[in-house]
Structure formats: C-alpha cells, structure tokens
Amino acid sequence: MNPVVLSRIKLIIRILLGGLFIFTAILKLISINNFEIYIYSFNFFSLAFSALVARAVIAAEFILGALLIAKIFYKQAWWLTMAMLLSFTLLLIYTAIFRDDSNCHCFGELIELDPFVSIFKNLITAALMLLVMKENDYGFRGWKIVLGVILACGIIVPFCVIPPDYVYTKIFKDDTPTLNEPLFEKSLQDSALMLTLQDVRRLPETDSVVFSKETLPLNISDDKYIIAVLSANCPHCKLSMEKTNIIFKNNEILPSHLKILMWGNESSVSKFLRETGSDQFETRLIHPILAIDLVDGAFPTFLLIDHGDVSAVCNSRELTEKKIIEFLSIEK
Numbered sequence: 001m002n003p004v005v006l007s008r009i010k011l012i013i014r015i016l017l018g019g020l021f022i023f024t025a026i027l028k029l030i031s032i033n034n035f036e037i038y039i040y041s042f043n044f045f046s047l048a049f050s051a052l053v054a055r056a057v058i059a060a061e062f063i064l065g066a067l068l069i070a071k072i073f074y075k076q077a078w079w080l081t082m083a084m085l086l087s088f089t090l091l092l093i094y095t096a097i098f099r100d101d102s103n104c105h106c107f108g109e110l111i112e113l114d115p116f117v118s119i120f121k122n123l124i125t126a127a128l129m130l131l132v133m134k135e136n137d138y139g140f141r142g143w144k145i146v147l148g149v150i151l152a153c154g155i156i157v158p159f160c161v162i163p164p165d166y167v168y169t170k171i172f173k174d175d176t177p178t179l180n181e182p183l184f185e186k187s188l189q190d191s192a193l194m195l196t197l198q199d200v201r202r203l204p205e206t207d208s209v210v211f212s213k214e215t216l217p218l219n220i221s222d223d224k225y226i227i228a229v230l231s232a233n234c235p236h237c238k239l240s241m242e243k244t245n246i247i248f249k250n251n252e253i254l255p256s257h258l259k260i261l262m263w264g265n266e267s268s269v270s271k272f273l274r275e276t277g278s279d280q281f282e283t284r285l286i287h288p289i290l291a292i293d294l295v296d297g298a299f300p301t302f303l304l305i306d307h308g309d310v311s312a313v314c315n316s317r318e319l320t321e322k323k324i325i326e327f328l329s330i331e332k
Contacts, residue, residue: 014068014132017125021065025058027108029158037243038105043250047321051164060084063154071138072147082129089122165317177298179313184294191217194261194284202279209270209279218259218284221308224328225257229294229301232264232272237300240316241276247321251330255280263288
C-alpha cells in the first residue's frame with residue numbers, strides 16, 4: 001500500500017479512537033449520577049469512593065483520548081489506553097458471567113450496551129489500537145500549553161465543575177428541604193390519607209408491578225425509619241431510590257427501615273417500583289396536594305424518623321451512605 005495512503009488511514013483511525021474515548025467520557029459525565037450508582041452496585045467501594053472512581057474513569061478516558069489525537073506522550077498514552085481497555089474488558093467478562101446487567105454504562109445512559117456487545121467493541125478497539133501502535137510524538141511548538149489544557153479540562157470538569165454530592169452539599173447548604181411537621185403529624189393520625197400498597201408482586205409476563213390498596217395506620221414509633229416522599233414521575237426521585245436501594249442491599253439493611261410516601265397514578269407507581277427495585281419497601285399512595293404541602297414541593301425529600309420523632313430532613317444529595325448507616329446504627 002502507498003505509504004501516504006497508509007499514513008492517512010492511520011491518522012483517521014487514531015483520531016477516531018481518540019474521539020471515541022472523549023465521546024464516551026462526555027456521555028458518562030452527562031449521566032454521572034447513574035454511572036456512580038453503577039460502580040457502587042458492584043460493592044467494591046463505598047458510595048463516596050465510587051463517586052471518585054467514576055470521575056477518575058471519565059478523566060482518564062478524556063485525557064488519554066486527547067493525548068492520542070494530539071500525539072503528546074503518545075507511547076505512554078497508547079500503553080495506558082491498552083491497559084485501560086484490558087481492565088474494562090476483564091470487568092465486563094465478570095459482569096457478563098455473574099450479573100444480569102442490561103447496560104454496562106460504557107456510553108452512559110444515552111446509548112445502552114449490554115456487557116457482551118461491549119466486550120466485542122473493546123476487542124475491535126484494541127485491534128485498531130494495534131494498527132496505530134508505532135507512532136511518534138508530533139513535538140510541535142506549544143505542546144506544553146496543549147497538554148496543560150487537556151489535563152485541566154480532564155480533571156477540573158468532572159472533579160470540580162460537577163463535584164461529588166458530598167462535596168456539593170458542603171459548598172451549597174441552602175437547598176435543604178423543609179417539612180410541615182404539624183401536617184405530617186395530622187396525616188399520621190388519618191390513615192385514609194396514606195393508602196398502603198398490599199400484596200405487591202411482579203408479573204414477569206407483563207413486566208409490571210401489581211398491588212391492592214388498603215387503609216392501614218403508619219407505625220413509625222417503634223424503631224428508626226427513613227421515609228421517602230416522592231413523585232412517581234420525578235426522574236430525581238427515581239435516581240435517588242435506585243441509589244438508596246443499592247445502599248440498603250450492599251449494607252444488608254432490612255427493607256422495613258425504609259418507607260415510601262408517593263403520589264402518582266397507579267401505572268406510574270407500578271413503573272417506578274419496577275424500574276427502581278423499590279417494591280421491597282413499604283409504599284403508600286398519598287394525594288399530590290398533601291405531598292406538595294408536606295415538603296413544599298421538594299421531591300425527593302427524606303425524613304429520618306427516630307421512634308416517631310423527626311430527627312432530620314434532607315434531600316437526595318444529603319442522604320449519603322454514611323448518614324444512613326450512622327442513623328440506623330448499622331455495624332460495618
């Protein structure tokens with residue numbers, strides 16, 4: 001093959017590969033909360049450390065992709081990229097064997113890939129990487145400035161511009177929700193305002209959750225409980241319950257310690273319970289006006305109840321794994 005043509009083909013492949021890693025980093029960053037939860041679901045790290053791991057992965061993909069395109073420290077970037085691909089592929093093999101994930105989050109939430117397809121993608125990517133292995137640095141004037149910009153963008157954006165929740169809550173403390181305690185106490189006394197979902201079960205053939213409704217009192221005076229006030233159509237509520245559900249599973253916390261007060265029609269509630277895996281928790285339907293008045297329209301809101309007394313009111317950012325464990329006195 002003509003050396004000039006071969007050189008141009010390699011240039012295109014290298015730019016496409018670098019662009020692919022930058023693209024995957026951006027997609028993960030767009031759905032960073034989902035990516036954090038996915039990493040945490042493996043139970044390798046705490047939720048707080050999973051947030052740092054998620055951002056480190058995004059930073060690595062962006063920086064290595066940019067270095068491949070700019071041909072700065074090319075050999076080092078090439079080997080680090082191959083090592084990252086190998087690590088991801090081994091994790092995907094583990095996922096394919098031991099888990100039933102429909103999305104491996106390689107492209108975030110916007111493009112779903114199951115582990116098997118992603119393994120195949122990584123093998124193709126590795127093969128293309130071998131084609132552009134023997135390249136040298138450009139050595140252009142001003143490469144240090146370009147390197148600085150790449151490192152700054154790769155690190156500052158995921159870690160500082162979009163910081164982990166526990167960092168965000170230390171900086172911004174003015175969005176903590178409030179609770180109308182007199183209305184809450186009154187609601188507890190009238191069980192007709194909070195209809196309990198009974199006989200909650202899944203129907204695999206229709207991929208839905210079915211239930212009946214009963215009028216039963218809500219007893220929260222005999223132990224410590226977390227009460228989630230949610231909207232069935234709220235994406236933030238869905239994300240927070242996915243996170244909370246995994247925290248309970250990873251720390252082996254009894255589902256009875258969490259109760260849900262949710263408003264929405266029956267089909268949206270059924271979808272919410274199925275998609276978040278929340279059908280294990282005691283759930284009650286409440287009127288939307290009551291829900292809005294209780295927490296001033298701030299969904300999701302979590303109430304920490306200590307033997308009937310409201311110990312704290314927090315949003316999803318403030319309800320950290322550490323806070324749940326300490327409040328419920330769970331031994332690690």
